[in-house]
Amino acid sequence: MPGVLWLAFRSVVNDPKRSVLYVLTLALLVAVIAAPMAVANAYSRQLLTSIPGITSERAIIVNSSYTPGTAFIDYSITEKLRAMGFKDQVPQLLVYARVEKDNRSTSVFIRGIEDLGSFYRARGIRVNGSGAEDFPDVNVGVLLARRLGVGLGDVIRVSAGGQVWDLSVTGIIDCSCPFDDEVLMGLNELWKLRPDLENKLTLIEVVPKDGVDLEALKSMEVKMLFEKPFRKAASTAISETFQSIKSWTIPLYAVILAAAYFASSKISAESEGEVEVLRCIGASRGTAFRFVFSKSMLILGFAILLGLSLGTVSAQVAFRAISTTLSTNFYEAPSLTPRDVVQVVLLTLVSSVAGAIYPAYRASVRKLGEEAWLSTHL
């Protein structure tokens, strides 16, 4: 095989004009794939670098198979979390309910929170009136109060889980947050209203410590979701957008396949004389096939190298110009990741081998001395 490869290499370099044409044909197509990928990588990195570091110190812990309204966690888990180092836990139960006042009604969440007063203080939530620690006292959000015309001391009728309760409004909350449109009460009081959900929680707000053992959480069948996941949301949106450019390259490999087929057909036709000489001096058909196939693969190898370089360099020139106009402080040079290189090389190889095999096979099975076979035949 090395001998055949050497012969193929000599044959390729001995006909530089045609070889360069084939190499360029394939290399340009590889460059068309590589250049946008390199630009997409640079743009993506540049945007990720410029994302402001908005983070939250809080997270919520929910059932790992979280289906809102149906998947609960057991209250006993709070002890385990405390033992794991989670501080400032706020266990909460959310119950979807119908709330009525006079002839007006709406559907809202009733949120049961453990130690409601401390929670308000910790969050700096203003309450017009007093808290709601004892049954049947509740606090309502300002928007819900306006919607139903509820005032301090009013009684609202709440229906959920097939039961109906009359609850007394002792405070109105105004926090520009989701509580503005909810009914809030103590966790124990909500359990009294819904005994079927006793010791059940919808979620626990926590301040996570560093180095949380996520496996331990998984074994407890819960998962932790950070609040304010801005960075994650931004990076997901950016990667989805730039992944589209990589998806766009997929059909282009069909063009590479076609190019490889044509280049190989031409190569096999032009190698007719060499194949005949090889066969005349006793080379098998397999050797003839390997000779023609090696020539195609050598051309392809040069094309991949040239195409990747051409693509990256042209991407750098174009992106430098764009970045100058963007006046960015986060310039990132376009480049291909090792994964991109492997992907381009592998897919190009697969396309090209698929395109080169048949012409090489035809060249090897051609009968010796067949005059009719023109070098230009497909």
Add this chain to the structure above:
Amino acid sequence: MALYASLISFRRLIPVFLTLLAVSAAIAFTASTFMGAYRTAVGLMGTGSSDVLLIYGASARAPQTSVVPLSLYEKLRGIDGVEAISPEAVSIAMIGDEVVVVRGIDPSVFPEISGIRLVAGSLSLDGSASALIGENLARKMRLGVGDTVLLRSAFSDAFLEVKVVGVFRSGSYLDDELLVPLYAGQWLRGLPRDAVSLIRVKIDPGKLGKEELASLLRSGRPVSGKASPQPESELMRLLTIPRARRFSMNYAVRSPEESMRSFLERQVKVNEVAVWSAVATVISGSILLVYLTSSTMIVSHSREISVLRGLGASRRNLVTRSAILAVFSSLITGVIGFFAGLALSNLFSDIGLIRVGPYSVRPVFDVYSLAMTLIAVASVSAVAAAAAVESIIRGDYLGG
């Protein structure tokens, strides 16, 4: 020509046709995908109606990231020619690991101004625990009426559990969004109750123009042009704050498309030229292949051409007929390839492979890209065919 055509072996031309088809499809796929992505981005605030304008902060990077005071709503109610006012709070939230654009709206105005149509459930947003979901998003997230989701705001510490009460279709970017009441959008965006992202207004073009509206907002004077102000919606009555802050700021008044085009040009440095550059890159990259293919098509008939030459056919005649054959072949394969590329682009869009952030891209059929594809492939083919005939006549292919 009939004799010439009878000498052509169409079996030998199959690989040629397939290659030209693949090249045309690749060019069309690129054009429809990139143009689709660009038009999707440009149309992100549009409603398809020419009498709808966006009002947002002039210094904001994009309408979606702007913050304007809700007191502007009061001012707009009094302007003659303003027919509908839709304040909106645009936010980003996560449902599990998926990014979703959540738009806080006034449900009594937004359906009319945006042209959304109900597919399932109801359009009634009854409280912060309810949401309307766009058709594409519902399909992507496998959500339907009655399902509940937990929204984690990307901008604030708010997390919100909402129940899907309706699925809608708009034929626009809204099909990839989740709609919630305005105040829920404010919580998720981290805005106070007296601020929104932008205000969309429907105007009567006969009474009020864009420039006139911009000038009225710039003047800062109280407006007294309307005999009876636009009625305040139920939701806006909830949000009204007696002593709402009055910000002094400059507003941009633009059509939705104009505002997004301006954002893309100023901030992202992307315009239609950039899109066509991508198409031109694919065309340039394929030129040698088209050349090689078309010359192969002619060279594979070198014997026939040599015979015709021997029988007295003129050089000009052979070159012309070969070029016509090449152009004809490329036009046929070009048109088929163009529609194949468009179909492929639609397929990629449908399975979610081509997206602009959380939005699906709708591929664009562009007559210019069809013309560009055909001209590029046909002209290169014609040149290649002519050159191949010349070389055959010169005797480059004699004797195999």
